Amino acid sequence: MAHTHESGIMAARLEASKGYEEGGIPIGSVLVDRNGEILGRGHNERIQRSSPTLHAEIAALENAGRQKAEVYRHSVLYTTLSPCSMCTGAILLYKIPCVVIGENTNFKGDEDLLRARGVEVIIMDDQECKELMKRFICEHPEEWNEDIGEPA
Amino acid sequence: MAHTHESGIMAARLEASKGYEEGGIPIGSVLVDRNGEILGRGHNERIQRSSPTLHAEIAALENAGRQKAEVYRHSVLYTTLSPCSMCTGAILLYKIPCVVIGENTNFKGDEDLLRARGVEVIIMDDQECKELMKRFICEHPEEWNEDIGEPA
Numbered sequence A, B: 001m002a003h004t005h006e007s008g009i010m011a012a013r014l015e016a017s018k019g020y021e022e023g024g025i026p027i028g029s030v031l032v033d034r035n036g037e038i039l040g041r042g043h044n045e046r047i048q049r050s051s052p053t054l055h056a057e058i059a060a061l062e063n064a065g066r067q068k069a070e071v072y073r074h075s076v077l078y079t080t081l082s083p084c085s086m087c088t089g090a091i092l093l094y095k096i097p098c099v100v101i102g103e104n105t106n107f108k109g110d111e112d113l114l115r116a117r118g119v120e121v122i123i124m125d126d127q128e129c130k131e132l133m134k135r136f137i138c139e140h141p142e143e144w145n146e147d148i149g150e151p152a
């Protein structure tokens, strides 16, 4: 399982890197089904698509397309950064039972709400996730604050 | 203010009707700024765009585009139906202080969480919102259940 989670986070990190190369906020996410297959992948699209709602996790869910309730309920969502309130809510809507988070040092979202609602939350404390995110925040503090709904 | 809220809900209802005419799930939403101007409008796009994340509220936020934190914090979100966990989370992310809901009879979302986090929640108990939603649920129970993450 540790190995599985490592490869899920690696796929999410690849999305984060793609986002960074595009000039975007480097947060990536993948939704994985019960067989370990990636159903959807995405990265934050605030800058690229001028989108206030395509956070990485929402982009991954969107990319997965319409799925049956049953599929979500046996899936794992991987994300490079601790999910904000919106992405937390999306996890709760679809009753995704397990969320694996690259790091929660640069930002800590609504993890307590996830746990209170019975979602398993695993923090990988991944060094690469931390470094890329930290670099972006230093380079573009205004865009980062906008993404989490904070004044510049 | 009652008059203002009535016109906001009317605009949201217009979006819901558009969605219904397109064959979609008839939920509509508008984001209104401190001056009463509509910043964004949208309706549920699950069926039309095969989207699991474009709920009406997310579609309205997306349509409003990138906004400063300050703008959201003085806005009102109107929606024809009580917001699910995802849309609740989006409201919390952007610290929208007031949510006006057409009805919560056909579905009751995470209103308690909104209130617990200090969001003003106003229920209009609007008859037209209730009737249109009820009609869709009777006609398309499977699509409706999918939209709220429930098995068919």
Ligand SMILES: [Ca+2]
Binding pocket: A022, A045, A048
């Ligand atoms: Ca892209």
Ligand SMILES: [Ca+2]
Binding pocket: B022, B045, B048
């Ligand atoms: Ca449409």
Ligand SMILES: [Zn+2]
Binding pocket: A055, A056, A057, A083, A084, A085, A086, A087, A088
């Ligand atoms: Zn998010």
Ligand SMILES: [Zn+2]
Binding pocket: B055, B056, B057, B083, B084, B085, B086, B087, B088
């Ligand atoms: Zn919703």
